[in-house]
Amino acid sequence: MKERRALPAPGSLPPEFGGGLFLWVRRGAPLAVAVLAFTGAAFHAGGRGWWMLAGVGALAAAWPSFLRGDAFLRNRAAVMRQDCLWAHALRPLAQWLGHEDDWILSFCGHNNQRVREAFGGRRAKRALILLPHCIQMARCKAGILDDLQACYDCGLCSVGDYMNAALMHRWEGRITNRSHKAYREAREYRPDLVVAVSCTDRLLKGLTKMPEIPCYVIPLSLPHGMCVDTDFSVPHLFAAMETLVESRRPAAEIQPLRREGIA
Ligand code: SF4
Secondary structure, eight states, X not given: OOOOOOOOOOOOOOOOSSXXXXXXXXXXXXXXXXXXXXXXXXXXXXXXXXXXXXXXXXXXHHGGGGOOHHHHHHTHHHHHHHHHHHHHHTHHHHHHXXXXXXXXXXXXXXXHHHHHHHHHSSOBSSEEEEEEGGGSOTTOOXXXXXXXXXXXXXXXXXXXXXXXXXXXXXXXXXXXXXXXXXXXXXXXXXXXXXXXXXXXXXHHHHHHHOTTSOEEEEEOBOTTSTTSSOBOOHHHHHHHHHHHBOOOSOGGGOOOOOOOXXX
């Protein structure tokens, strides 16, 4: 048996990435339309009814962006469907401007902020972690897809840290190599919160496909390009679990199985 390696400290949750941009657009655009419509109603008596209708419609479009906490959780599916429509509708423009990732990350940050507020006072009891298979080193032969404990914890990728923490804290998690498998696993487990790590494109896809499940999302970094030896902030994942999820067991109760070997 090897000596236990110290795990990264969880720390506190970092500020969310650029959530303000998405919110400004998502809330600001319909509110601006509402102001224009009501101004039109005030000055154009002939079409006042239509102006008023447009104004009320614009206010209704802006309303979901104000929902927070329990109200957000109760209406989550509808709110997320609308937010995802905005994120997808403006994605081509962001791409044209060269800020596609910033736009998606801003949407993710806005989503995360609302999830943090919703679970700040009442932590999740049944959380599920979803990780992509590409965090495993491409040359590693450990069969972690079938059995997480097949990892030798050699320290060359973040799987070892995750495995140790998941065993110690009894976190429920899945490492999958296909998005549709991850969605299926999530729906079967019926979590009250998903903490998901993925690239920006898949994070947007995941939030769109599972609007009914609250998801806290953490972006991958891609130092070697898409889907190869990707990386993410393990302390960020730990902080999200510590902050948003009810502890299931004292950390010292379970000792991770440590096997001799190399990747
Ligand atoms: S054995 Fe090493 S390289 Fe392979 S998954 Fe575990 S930590 Fe990563």
